[in-house]
Amino acid sequence: MSDLLRRYGATLTGAFVLLTGFWLLALVILPNVSLFEQSFRPYLPFTEIGGPRDTYSFKNYGTFAFNPIETTFFGFDVTMPIHIKAFLDTILYSALVTLFCLMLAYPLAYYLAKVASPQSLPTLLLLLFIPLWVSEALRAFAWYVILTFNGPLNALLTGIGLIDRGIRWQQGVLTNYDAIVVVLVYCYVLFMLLPIYTAIQSLDRNQIEAAEDLGSPWWRTHLRVVIPHSKPGIASGCVMVFMLSAGSLLVPTVVGSTSALWFPQSIYTWFNDAQDWQTGAAFSMIFLLLCIVFVILMMRLFRVKLSDIAK
Amino acid sequence: MTRQRAILGHVYMVVFLIYLILPLLVMGGAAFNDSKLPTIVPWKGFTWGWFQALFADQRMWNSFLNSLLVALAVVALSVPIGTAAAILINSVSGRMRATLYGFMVAPVLAPGLVIGISTVLFWNSLGDSIGAGNFFFFNPGLHLSTLGQVSFISAYVTLLVLARLQSFDQGLEEAALDLGASHGQVLRRILLPHLYPAIGAGAAIAFFQSLENFNVTLFTRGSMDTLTVYVFSQVRSGITPTINALALMLMLFTIVGALIFETRRRRRAAIEREMLAQAAAAARAEE
Numbered sequence: 001m002s003d004l005l006r007r008y009g010a011t012l013t014g015a016f017v018l019l020t021g022f023w024l025l026a027l028v029i030l031p032n033v034s035l036f037e038q039s040f041r042p043y044l045p046f047t048e049i050g051g052p053r054d055t056y057s058f059k060n061y062g063t064f065a066f067n068p069i070e071t072t073f074f075g076f077d078v079t080m081p082i083h084i085k086a087f088l089d090t091i092l093y094s095a096l097v098t099l100f101c102l103m104l105a106y107p108l109a110y111y112l113a114k115v116a117s118p119q120s121l122p123t124l125l126l127l128l129f130i131p132l133w134v135s136e137a138l139r140a141f142a143w144y145v146i147l148t149f150n151g152p153l154n155a156l157l158t159g160i161g162l163i164d165r166g167i168r169w170q171q172g173v174l175t176n177y178d179a180i181v182v183v184l185v186y187c188y189v190l191f192m193l194l195p196i197y198t199a200i201q202s203l204d205r206n207q208i209e210a211a212e213d214l215g216s217p218w219w220r221t222h223l224r225v226v227i228p229h230s231k232p233g234i235a236s237g238c239v240m241v242f243m244l245s246a247g248s249l250l251v252p253t254v255v256g257s258t259s260a261l262w263f264p265q266s267i268y269t270w271f272n273d274a275q276d277w278q279t280g281a282a283f284s285m286i287f288l289l290l291c292i293v294f295v296i297l298m299m300r301l302f303r304v305k306l307s308d309i310a311k
Numbered sequence: 312m313t314r315q316r317a318i319l320g321h322v323y324m325v326v327f328l329i330y331l332i333l334p335l336l337v338m339g340g341a342a343f344n345d346s347k348l349p350t351i352v353p354w355k356g357f358t359w360g361w362f363q364a365l366f367a368d369q370r371m372w373n374s375f376l377n378s379l380l381v382a383l384a385v386v387a388l389s390v391p392i393g394t395a396a397a398i399l400i401n402s403v404s405g406r407m408r409a410t411l412y413g414f415m416v417a418p419v420l421a422p423g424l425v426i427g428i429s430t431v432l433f434w435n436s437l438g439d440s441i442g443a444g445n446f447f448f449f450n451p452g453l454h455l456s457t458l459g460q461v462s463f464i465s466a467y468v469t470l471l472v473l474a475r476l477q478s479f480d481q482g483l484e485e486a487a488l489d490l491g492a493s494h495g496q497v498l499r500r501i502l503l504p505h506l507y508p509a510i511g512a513g514a515a516i517a518f519f520q521s522l523e524n525f526n527v528t529l530f531t532r533g534s535m536d537t538l539t540v541y542v543f544s545q546v547r548s549g550i551t552p553t554i555n556a557l558a559l560m561l562m563l564f565t566i567v568g569a570l571i572f573e574t575r576r577r578r579r580a581a582i583e584r585e586m587l588a589q590a591a592a593a594a595r596a597e598e
Contacts, residue, residue, distance in 0.1 A: 004402045007484050009494030019395035024414050027462035031429035038432050049439065108327055111320040124324065126573050131331045133565040135523040137542040138558045142338035144546060145349050145555070152337055155352040186334065218316070239420065247422030250525055254546050264424050264526075271428060271530060281432060284425045291422055306416065 035288075039281035060282035083266050083283070090263040091290065093177045094245040097184045101192040101241045102234065104185070109196035109233075110226065114205065132190050140254040143183045147255060176260040183255050184245045191244060192237035199233025200226060235302035243291055263287060335562060342555035349552045361556040368553060374536035377453060381528075381537060382521035384457045385464055389517045392461065393468025394510060398502075400469070401476045416470075418463035423526025430459035431531050451533035459527040464520050468513035475509035 004013045040056040048054065067082045116124060131139060146153050147169040154166035172178035203226060211221040227234070252262035267287065271280035299306065341349045345358040365371060400411050418426060431451050438449025448454060479502070487497050503510075525539045532540060545554050 004399070007481075007488070007494070008498055012494055012498055016395040016399050019392045020399050020411075023392045023396060023462070023465055024411075026433075027430075027458060027465075028414060028418055031426075031433035031462070034433035034436055035425070035429035038436065104327070107320075107323060111324055115317055115320045116324070122573065122577070124328075126569060127328055128331065130562075130566060130569060131335060133519070133569065134335060134558075134562055135525075135539055135542075137525060137539045137546075138338070138561065139334070141542065141546055141554060141558065142334040145338050145341055145351075146334055148348075148350060150348065150352070151350050152352050186330075190331075243420065243422055247424055247526065249424060249529065250543060253543070264422075267424060267428070268529070277428070277432060277435075280428055284428045287422065288425050291420070291425075295420060306413065 035281050035284060038278055039285045041278050043276040043278045060279045061286070063279050064283065064286060082261070083263075086261040086263045086266050087286070087290075089177065089261070090246050093181055094184075094242050097181055097188070097245045098192075098238050098242045100181070100185045101189045102238065104189050105192040105196055105237065106234075109193055109200055109230075110222075112193075112197050113200035113203075114208070128190065128193070136187055137250055137254075139187050140183055140251045143179075143186065144254050147179055170255055171257045172260070176257050179255045179257070180252050180260060180262065183251050184248060187248075187251060188241045188244050191240040195233040195236040195240070196230050197233070199230035203229045231302045232304045232308040235298050235304045236308065239295055239298050242294055246290070247287075335558075338555055339559040339562060342552055342559045344552065347551060349550055349555050361552040362560075364551070365553045365556045365560075370536065371538075371541060371553075371557065374538050374541035377535055378522055378538040381453055381457050381460070382518045384454075385460045385521040386514050386517045388457065388461045389465040389468050390510060390514050393465040393513060393517075394472050394506065396465065397469045397472035397476060401473060415466050419466045421463065423463075423524070424530055426459050426462055427527040427530025430455055430462070430527070434458070451531055453532060453535045453537075455531040455533075456524075456528045456535075456537070459531045460521050460524055463527075464517045467516050467520065468510070471509045471513045471516070472506055475506055479505050 004016070008016075039060055040058065042053060042055070042057065042059060044051070044054060064083050064087075065081050068079045069082050069085070070077065070079055071085055112121065112124065145151060149166050149168055153169065154163075157163045158166065167173065170179045207225055207229075208221055211225050212218075216224070247264055248262070249264040249268055252260065252265055256262065256265075263283075264287070267280055267283045270276050270283060295306075298304075337351055338349075340351045342361050343357050343359075344351055344354055345356040345360065346353070396411075396415060400408060400415070403411065434449050434455055435444070435451075438444045438446060443449060483501050484497050487501050492500070523539065524537075525543065528537050528540055529543070536544070542554060542557070
């Protein structure tokens with residue numbers, strides 16, 4: 001700090017502190033405090049705010065456990081509150097999306113880092129980056145076009161005689177969430193690819209060759225050498241993909257069926273349609289808690305630091 | 312690595328690229344189909360009509376303009392904030408550094424909808440508590456979208472500038488101060504020029520992140536539209552292929568931009584190689 005003062009003087013140092021302070025206080029810390037505080041307040045008409053009924057309670061969090069519906073979960077018929085069902089489904093299918101992305105991206109990351117020729121690498125990376133520059137709204141919409149009932153996928157499959165008539169893909173075949181999972185994987189697989197690619201790239205090729213020279217089969221080389229080395233990348237990719245998927249509002253709304261409820265859609269309904277910002281805040285707190293728990297879990301599981309994940 | 316597995320790798324790479332790009336081509340192709348629905352089958356004939364409809368769509372142009380304005384505002388705020396934070400964080404160490412760092416990366420990991428809701432709630436309750444709840448600034452609108460986006464986009468700038476600061480030689484600043492430079496001159500002539508590449512990259516990332524942002528914007532926008540929100544509401548409320556026309560044009564801009572960037576990068580690399588070769592030849596000639 002005294003070092004800063006000596007170099008840049010009081011005015012400039014003050015400006016740095018002021019800018020950083022504005023960011024951390026007004027844009028990061030206080031909004032989250034506000035979210036926490038509001039989540040315990042009742043939803044009241046404007047004139048009653050600050051009145052006798054404006055007291056703190058856990059009522060908004062209780063809403064989370066209301067409205068039980070008959071449903072199936074893992075093949076069992078159960079009665080569970082609709083929001084809890086949405087919450088659990090969101091976790092389950094986001095984890096599935098994360099797993100699929102990892103399976104798709106890992107071989108490709110290895111290929112790019114260690115197999116592809118250095119001459120073709122820039123072109124390959126450029127091609128891979130193109131979809132990333134196209135906005136998420138449009139990528140989701142592209143799949144809407146493909147999956148729609150009179151769309152090219154059904155036309156192709158009936159054309160080659162694989163199915164007799166079109167399938168309503170958006171309603172799902174195996175579960176209600178099929179279409180959402182497929183499109184989330186498409187949208188976020190690159191967020192898995194890039195950190196793993198960066199991690200594998202820093203692995204010395206000699207280590208792989210040493211393992212092979214010593215007679216290790218390819219799968220053991222990956223298990224014992226490449227995967228341990230790329231752990232920070234895998235952790236970072238998993239956190240990114242899980243959080244982006246669980247927090248996505250676009251994809252479930254654009255390609256989801258009416259019987260699939262994604263948790264952010266619940267939050268949006270409270271916030272926007274019901275104009276009940278307080279319950280929306282309570283649900284956001286629950287969601288935020290989930291994200292924090294997931295990040296900590298990944299940090300423990302892969303034994304990495306926060307600075308390895310956020311790059 | 313055996314030969315078969317290398318071939319398997321090439322094949323997988325190609326299949327993956329097709330998987331990434333084919334959906335975008337299908338979407339783009341539907342922009343030319345003379346059908347009321349956005350699809351490529353059945354093909355009802357070629358038309359430019361959806362592009363004409365797009366250019367006549369005033370709401371699209373408004374939301375496009377809004378997106379640009381927000382993106383410029385986000386760049387104008389997040390670049391100075393992110394740079395200042397990076398300089399600050401670079402000058403502290405130990406626990407203080409870890410704490411600051413934690414608060415800065417938290418918004419990157421936080422879900423967009425949480426950022427959006429908390430931003431609206433904070434400014435709204437701030438307005439209520441100072442008795443100015445009706446003043447526009449404290450109600451949802453594009454200015455709150457800007458602030459919400461700045462809260463996490465600044466962190467990208469910070470991370471980039473922080474990385475660049477690692478290669479900065481502070482002795483240069485000492486020398487300048489010893490030679491009588493003012494504090495302002497040290498910042499403007501010594502530190503900032505070293506940081507310009509990172510600041511430029513940060514500004515570009517901030518601009519595109521803002522353009523593409525959906526979650527934060529959706530919760531903070533009030534009744535205003537940005538381009539992504541417009542696309543979203545069109546898709547929700549029954550669509551015509553004008554969205555495909557818009558998508559195709561945005562994709563073309565992207566691809567042309569990426570190609571220009573890449574050819575320039577390659578030319579620079581080629582020039583560098585050339586210079587190295589010349590230097591090597593000159594060295595040999597001297598021997």
